[in-house]
Amino acid sequence: MTRRRLYLSVPHMSGLEDDYVAEAFSSNWLSTVGPNLDGFEREMSERLGHGVHALAVSSGTAALHLVLRSLGVSAGDRVAVSTLTFAGSVYPILYLGAVPVFIDSDKASANIDPALVAEYFRDAAKRNALPRALIAVHLYGQHADIDAVAALCEDYGVALVEDAAESLGATYKGRETATTAQMSILSFNGNKMITTTGGGMVIAKDAELIARMRKWANQSREPSVEYLHNEVGYNYRLSNVLAGIGRGQLRVLDDRVTARRAVATRYAEALADIPGVRLQDEAPWGTHSRWLSVLMLDPSELAVGPRELIRDLERDNIESRPVWRPMHTQPLFSDAQSVGGSVAERFYECGLCLPSSSSLTEDDQTRVIGILRTSFMTLAVPR
Numbered sequence: 001m002t003r004r005r006l007y008l009s010v011p012h013m014s015g016l017e018d019d020y021v022a023e024a025f026s027s028n029w030l031s032t033v034g035p036n037l038d039g040f041e042r043e044m045s046e047r048l049g050h051g052v053h054a055l056a057v058s059s060g061t062a063a064l065h066l067v068l069r070s071l072g073v074s075a076g077d078r079v080a081v082s083t084l085t086f087a088g089s090v091y092p093i094l095y096l097g098a099v100p101v102f103i104d105s106d107k108a109s110a111n112i113d114p115a116l117v118a119e120y121f122r123d124a125a126k127r128n129a130l131p132r133a134l135i136a137v138h139l140y141g142q143h144a145d146i147d148a149v150a151a152l153c154e155d156y157g158v159a160l161v162e163d164a165a166e167s168l169g170a171t172y173k174g175r176e177t178a179t180t181a182q183m184s185i186l187s188f189n190g191n192k193m194i195t196t197t198g199g200g201m202v203i204a205k206d207a208e209l210i211a212r213m214r215k216w217a218n219q220s221r222e223p224s225v226e227y228l229h230n231e232v233g234y235n236y237r238l239s240n241v242l243a244g245i246g247r248g249q250l251r252v253l254d255d256r257v258t259a260r261r262a263v264a265t266r267y268a269e270a271l272a273d274i275p276g277v278r279l280q281d282e283a284p285w286g287t288h289s290r291w292l293s294v295l296m297l298d299p300s301e302l303a304v305g306p307r308e309l310i311r312d313l314e315r316d317n318i319e320s321r322p323v324w325r326p327m328h329t330q331p332l333f334s335d336a337q338s339v340g341g342s343v344a345e346r347f348y349e350c351g352l353c354l355p356s357s358s359s360l361t362e363d364d365q366t367r368v369i370g371i372l373r374t375s376f377m378t379l380a381v382p383r
């Protein structure tokens with residue numbers, strides 16, 4: 001008999017969403033305006049603090065598209081971005097006809113390496129080839145060392161954007177993620193820390209920029225009784241129904257972070273005795289949201305790598321995945337400039353993302369750990 005499938009990261013409803021959704025139905029606010037949208041944006045800005053404003057949209061990718069356009073990114077511009085990320089961090093660069101420049105990870109946090117950013121900016125400045133913007137991704141819920149990157153961006157006049165799609169609930173030096181740059185994006189895709197089934201958000205300190213992006217996201221309708229358009233727009237608004245789900249989810253964000261962190265701790269403790277296996281470290285500058293628990297496998301100590309473990313887990317109907325394939329190794333970006341590269345490639349070769357849902361039970365996790373331990377033991381390097 002096939003055992004119940006365990007997924008990497010699934011939506012986790014709290015029940016609080018129901019009232020907001022029911023209210024949208026009973027009041028007939030079912031489209032792209034309404035009290036849930038206003039409430040979701042207001043409650044997210046209040047939660048994040050630091051005077052930020054929020055714009056709810058249909059996806060994190062859409063949010064990043066709006067942000068890059070608001071920064072004036074246009075055809076032929078360069079935009080630097082972490083190479084170790086999901087394609088959604090990069091596609092919006094292409095939507096604007098701009099060119100990505102991929103930056104390698106630092107060895108400790110797997111996030112964009114500030115030392116490489118320094119090197120790249122120094123060389124690019126000499127060639128008059130600085131990027132217009134830099135997107136720092138907070139990988140798997142671990143914050144990048146953003147102060148170091150922000151100082152460099154400031155020195156060289158490069159706009160900094162935080163891709164906090166995976167890190168809602170994480171902190172950096174005591175501050176909430178998505179508040180440490182002028183502009184950030186969040187994702188509420190079904191697999192994220194909280195979900196609206198699909199959706200995203202722009203977080204920005206400048207209210208006027210948010211207003212411009214709001215107009216673009218709403219088909220660039222000018223405020224007139226007829227439909228008047230001066231510039232190109234997109235249909236990127238989130239619906240009031242989905243924003244209701246977001247409001248209920250936001251109320252349990254802290255519980256979701258606690259649960260995912262507990263999942264990560266259990267993996268770390270249950271596998272602590274196996275040489276060459278460790279959970280991705282938590283950087284000293286903040287708290288990890290542990291959106292995904294990532295195991296790092298040392299090939300010099302183990303005869304088994306991520307691919308064998310993925311196969312063994314799959315046999316028991318458990319989903320797991322390698323770490324993101326670095327963008328500079330993707331066929332789509334074979335011509336792109338990349339700075340460094342081997343650190344991200346090593347994370348990709350040695351990293352394994354495990355089931356990490358906040359609803360994962362201890363019994364579910366015992367099942368995952370059992371398979372992992374058997375694979376490690378049967379395929380261990382003879383000592």
Ligand SMILES: Cc1ncc(COP(=O)(O)O)c(C=O)c1O
Nearest residue numbers: 059060061086088089165187189
């Ligand atoms: C790092 C990162 N950036 C951007 C995105 C895009 O978000 P969305 O799926 O909401 O478009 C995702 C996830 O999906 C992501 O993981």
